Amino acid sequence: MELTVDPGAPRCVSEQIVAGVRLAVASGRARPGERLPSVRSLARTLLVNPNTVARAYRDLTRDGVLATRLGDGVFVAPGAVPVCRRASLAAVREAVRAAVRTGLDAGLSPEAVEDLVRECLSKEGAPCHAGR
Amino acid sequence: MPAADAIMIREAAAGYGRRAILDGLSLVVPEGSVTALLGRNGAGKSTLFRLLLGLLPRRRGEVFVLGLDPARAALAVKERTGFVPETPDLNPRFRVRDAIALVRGLRRRRWDDAEERRLAAVFDLPPRARIGALSKGMKAKLSLLLALAPRPDLLLLDEPASGLDPVVRREVLSALVDEIAREGRTVLMASHRMDDVERLADRVVFLDGGRIVREGPVEDVRAEAGNLEGVFVSLLAPPKETVSCEA
Numbered sequence: 001m002e003l004t005v006d007p008g009a010p011r012c013v014s015e016q017i018v019a020g021v022r023l024a025v026a027s028g029r030a031r032p033g034e035r036l037p038s039v040r041s042l043a044r045t046l047l048v049n050p051n052t053v054a055r056a057y058r059d060l061t062r063d064g065v066l067a068t069r070l071g072d073g074v075f076v077a078p079g080a081v082p083v084c085r086r087a088s089l090a091a092v093r094e095a096v097r098a099a100v101r102t103g104l105d106a107g108l109s110p111e112a113v114e115d116l117v118r119e120c121l122s123k124e125g126a127p128c129h130a131g132r
Numbered sequence: 133m134p135a136a137d138a139i140m141i142r143e144a145a146a147g148y149g150r151r152a153i154l155d156g157l158s159l160v161v162p163e164g165s166v167t168a169l170l171g172r173n174g175a176g177k178s179t180l181f182r183l184l185l186g187l188l189p190r191r192r193g194e195v196f197v198l199g200l201d202p203a204r205a206a207l208a209v210k211e212r213t214g215f216v217p218e219t220p221d222l223n224p225r226f227r228v229r230d231a232i233a234l235v236r237g238l239r240r241r242r243w244d245d246a247e248e249r250r251l252a253a254v255f256d257l258p259p260r261a262r263i264g265a266l267s268k269g270m271k272a273k274l275s276l277l278l279a280l281a282p283r284p285d286l287l288l289l290d291e292p293a294s295g296l297d298p299v300v301r302r303e304v305l306s307a308l309v310d311e312i313a314r315e316g317r318t319v320l321m322a323s324h325r326m327d328d329v330e331r332l333a334d335r336v337v338f339l340d341g342g343r344i345v346r347e348g349p350v351e352d353v354r355a356e357a358g359n360l361e362g363v364f365v366s367l368l369a370p371p372k373e374t375v376s377c378e379a
Contacts, residue, residue: 007330008359012351040313047305048331049166050313 001030001037005046013048017056019091022065025076025084032081036066036074063087137196138163138286138318139184144193145342146183153179155342157193161320161335166312168329168350169322170360171339172368177322178218180339181288184320185215198285211242214279218290220271224264228257228274232281239282248281255303269300276304280311287311289321293328308332326360336360338367 003020005013024030036042039057043050057074060066065084067077096117103113139161147153153176161167169177182188184197186206195202202209222231232252236243252259255273263271272292279287292308293301305328311317312332323329329336330350337347346353346367350360357363 005331007327008361010358012354013330014351043309043313044306046331047302047309049334050309051166051334 001034003042003046005048013046014052014056014059017042017046017053018059021056021060022084022087023091025065025080026088030076032076032078034076036076038073136163137161138165138198139320140194140196141183142194144183144195145191146179146188147191148179148188152191153342154183157339157343159337159344159347161318163318164316165335166319166321166333167335167337168333169320169337169339170324170326170329170364171322175339176342177339178290181215181217181290181322184288185210185213211239212285214282214284214287216272216275216279216287216289216292218294220275222263222271222275224262226263227259228261228263228266229259231263231274232259232278235278236281242282242284244281244283247283248277251277251280251307254307269296272296272300272304273307276307280307283314285317287317287319287321289319289323291323292321293325294323305331326364330354330360338364340368 001021001024003017003024005016005020007013009016011019021030021036025032036057037045039050039053043053046053057066061068061074061077063083064077065080066074068074099117100113103116104110108116137160139159141157141159144157145152145155147155157176157180159180169180171177179188183190183195184202186202186209189203197209198212200209226234232248236245236248251273255270255277257270257274257277258266261270263274266274276292289308293304296304308319309332312319319332321329321332333350335348336350336353338345346363353363354360357366
């Protein structure tokens with residue numbers, strides 16, 4: 001599981017780790033049963049305070065995304081996928097909302113904003129059904 | 133005096149000559165925390181370190197470091213404290229291995245040989261090189277090794293990663309992450325690099341005008357302005373005229 005953090009971002013480091021794990025599970029890059037790096041090892045990779053990683057793991061465990069097997073480390077929990085999909089959908093909705101607001105604030109018409117979304121989708125290679 | 137505070141300062145004043153740098157400063161650094169000390173250039177961060185190490189007398193107030201008064205027990209404080217100054221204080225004529233041997237001798241009661249060897253290897257320090265010939269990055273790493281190998285109860289870092297190239301900076305941060313993971317240690321670090329602070333600290337204190345003007349857990353404080361840099365600027369920048377743009 002590839003995780004990164006950006007210390008100056010609006011979300012704090014621990015929330016970024018939580019979001020990164022959720023996204024990896026929602027997208028299928030991390031599957032239930034997969035083992036996560038230890039707190040210490042992830043802290044070294046990301047160069048962050050181990051307490052911050054521990055807090056992120058704790059929050060993810062509370063939300064049913066991770067599970068601890070005694071003496072064996074931390075794993076993606078069996079029921080993690082739907083939880084993470086819901087959380088990721090909410091995060092994407094927020095990002096799209098921000099993008100739409102930027103467009104409208106810049107004086108674009110709703111149709112122009114919609115066209116931009118379609119254009120971006122098609123550039124990502126996603127099939128785009130012309131609705132109008 | 134409270135055992136659970138690594139540092140306890142009450143209403144302290146200190147300065148040079150007639151100039152007061154710290155004035156009415158009160159600060160508590162809880163044991164086990166990683167506290168970042170933030171402030172503009174000249175705010176008194178380095179002066180505070182000197183006060184904690186007993187290198188500068190206080191004019192009033194109380195100062196306790198690991199339960200000891202540094203003005204009376206400077207040696208005992210230094211014995212349990214690792215200090216990495218902004219500019220490493222190393223004799224340029226010494227070879228690396230001799231500088232290490234010297235500090236090992238001074239700190240032999242607490243010195244951890246395995247940790248010395250481990251850090252010398254990960255930092256890739258050339259044992260026979262003279263300190264005067266070392267790069268700034270190598271000097272910073274040597275200075276950090278000398279502070280960490282005695283396994284200090286309290287680590288004081290004055291701008292630990294400023295002015296280092298990205299490779300050395302990662303090595304230094306990585307060593308600090310390992311140190312933070314060690315049970316029971318307390319860290320107080322001054323830094324202008326807000327990204328390093330967000331990575332490493334769990335608490336922040338802002339120093340301005342000789343006293344603490346804001347303190348709290350990083351996550352709470354940063355939320356006030358989106359990130360720490362925003363809080364730093366809104367708290368410490370002088371008020372400016374608003375720039376307006378006439379249509």
